[in-house]
Amino acid sequence: MAFDAxxxxxxxxxxxxxxxxxxxxxxxxxQRLTPIVFGFAMRLMDGDRAEAEDIAQEAMLRLWKQSGxxxxxxxxxxxxxxxVVSNLCIDRRRRARTVGxxxxxxxxxxxxxxxxxxxxxxxxRALSNALAKLPQRQRQAxxxxxxxxxxxxxxxxxxxxxxEAVESLTARGKRGLADQLASRREELxxxxx
Numbered sequence: 370m371a372f373d374a375x376x377x378x379x380x381x382x383x384x385x386x387x388x389x390x391x392x393x394x395x396x397x398x399x400q401r402l403t404p405i406v407f408g409f410a411m412r413l414m415d416g417d418r419a420e421a422e423d424i425a426q427e428a429m430l431r432l433w434k435q436s437g438x439x440x441x442x443x444x445x446x447x448x449x450x451x452x453v454v455s456n457l458c459i460d461r462r463r464r465a466r467t468v469g470x471x472x473x474x475x476x477x478x479x480x481x482x483x484x485x486x487x488x489x490x491x492x493x494r495a496l497s498n499a500l501a502k503l504p505q506r507q508r509q510a511x512x513x514x515x516x517x518x519x520x521x522x523x524x525x526x527x528x529x530x531x532x533e534a535v536e537s538l539t540a541r542g543k544r545g546l547a548d549q550l551a552s553r554r555e556e557l558x559x560x561x562x
Contacts, residue, residue, distance in 0.1 A: 380446035381439070388436035395433070398446075403429060405517075406450055412512045413458040415501050424457045444526060451519070451527040455509055462505070492557050499549040507542035514539045 375383065375397045383401075386394035406428050410421035431453055432446070439446075500508050506528070513524045514535070524535045550557070 381441050384436050428453045448526045499546050503545050507538050510538035511542035
C-alpha cells in the first residue's frame with residue numbers, strides 16, 4: 370500500500386496491512402494511536418508519566434501481537450486498545466496496593482507563569498485530584514466520556530457493560546466531582562458574578 374494511502378486508511382485496515390508485513394502501516398498506526406493510548410493511561414494513572422509510558426508501550430505491543438488474529442468488524446482498534454489500557458491500569462493499581470506503594474507525590478513546577486496558566490494548572494490539578502477520589506469504574510467512565518470524548522456505546526464496549534450502566538456511572542461520577550469541587554468554585558475562578 371502506498372504511504373499516502375496509509376495516512377488516510379482506517380485503523381483496522383492498517384492493522385491488517387501490518388499483519389501482512391507492511392511496516393509502513395505499523396508506523397502510521399503507532400504515530401496515530403500511541404499519543405491517544407498514552408494520554409488515557411496518564412489520566413487513569415493520575416499523571417504518573419513513567420507508569421503511563423510503560424502501559425502505553427505494553428498496550429501497543431499487545432496490539433502488534435494481536436494483529437495476526439485480528440477479526441475485522443468485531444471491535445474498533447481504539448475500543449480494543451482502551452479496554453487493554455484500562456485493564457493494565459487496574460492491574461498496576463492492584464499491584465501497587467498489595468506491595469504498599471504510596472501514591473506518587475505531585476510534582477511541583479517551580480517556573481513562574483502567567484496568571485491564566487497558573488489558574489489552568491490549578492484547575493487541572495483539582496480535577497485530577499477529584500478524579501482520583503472517585504471509584505475506579507466511575508473515574509474510568511468519566512474520563513472516557515468527557516476527557517477522551519467517546520460515545521456511551523463505545524464506552525460500554527470498552528468497559529464490557531451496558532449503555533445504561535455507562536450513563537449511570539458517568540452521572541454518578543459527575544455528581545461526585547461536582548460535590549468535591551463545589552467548595553473550590555471561587556478559588557478556581559468559577560464564582561458567579
